[in-house]
Amino acid sequence: MSVETALGVSSQTAHQLQTDRWPDWSRQCTAMAKVGCTDVRGWLRPAAGPNGQRALYELAVLAAADGGDDVDAAKLLCWAMLPAACRVANELSDLDPDIDAFVASQLWIEVRTFNWRASNQVAGTLSASLRRSLLRESGIGAPRQPELDDAPWPVLLERLAREPANEHLDSREVLLRVLDWGVESGTIQPADRALLLDMVDASHADPRRRSPRRVLFGTSSLLGPGLGITARSVRRRGRRALDALAAHASELTEFLDPLAS
Structure with missing residues (x-):
């Protein structure tokens, strides 16, 4: 199993989501309209510039349960974060034999609960929160108290x-x-x-x-x-x-x- 398989969102699925939902999203989100219907993972790269970073933030707001509560947006954002999630899974592979499923389920939770009111640094915040939550749930992270x-x-x-x-x-x-x-x-x-x-x-x-x-x-x-x-x-x-x-x-x-x- 891989994190992508456990998540259930392939590249083909992500592309189809972008194609189908882009008209609706671009009407709601200014930055997304500016960057156009492109590879969402490209927004995570420094070369994407302010518009790319802003578009990623708008997608995160749509994906959050207390934001747009858009499940399709959440699936697309999870797919965009897969490279980072896979790195975390590899680094923490000895935590659990089912680490890929563990990471995939926690990634979904992080995306759906992203605190968009407190941070606009989507990729870095999600990656750090994912690692921290996995370690905490495994009992080896920092104590809650x-x-x-x-x-x-x-x-x-x-x-x-x-x-x-x-x-x-x-x-x-x-x-x-x-x-x-x-x-x-x-x-x-x-x-x-x-x-x-x-x-x-x-x-x-x-x-x-x-x-x-x-x-x-x-x-x-x-x-x-x-x-x-x-x-x-x-x-x-x-x-x-x-x-x-x-x-x-x-x-x-x-x-x-x-x-x-």
Whole structure:
């Protein structure tokens, strides 16, 4: 599968949309009328100049659900953004075996929710938002709550991803004690404990292990079928449990310190 296939908008489809809808769009949009019925992807290039950039912005406004709410415009804009989306899919290919479908669905969401009131930089804003949203949905992006930036769980994952430097410190024991504390304190549920343990075990078996957080959440596609839920649900449940533990950062710090001594 490719991002284009997952999106369901081919070059032929895009050309037909442009041909069929151009008279209507050009009546509504001044810049689109000026550039004429041309290759929309050309508007993303610097050579397109101010008119091309303005035409792309007008297309984005038409495509947004709170703008023109035009599904055809959204399809055309998604097609125009495919080269950028494919680059993102290649760079994040280890997030999910179905990364192309993941990217295609998120690209559609980004186009339909583009904040055209706040920005007229369409291509750059959509590309950045697409990458950021994919990482966040996979559980490895920046925390939604800034106050959790210093939460201990990323450090714990780093520790669990390698052999402990201190031979007297067993990382598995640390993990089990933290998770047991989480269940006993009511911070997480027993099912969350089991899921996090499964994710850690699966991530340790992954030969890539370049990034502890990426590999941990990358196990979702392996664990989902066995649990009868989607890979995305695994990621969301895992992230929610880790965030719940992170909210007790000070308590966990006090809890973990004796283990390191």
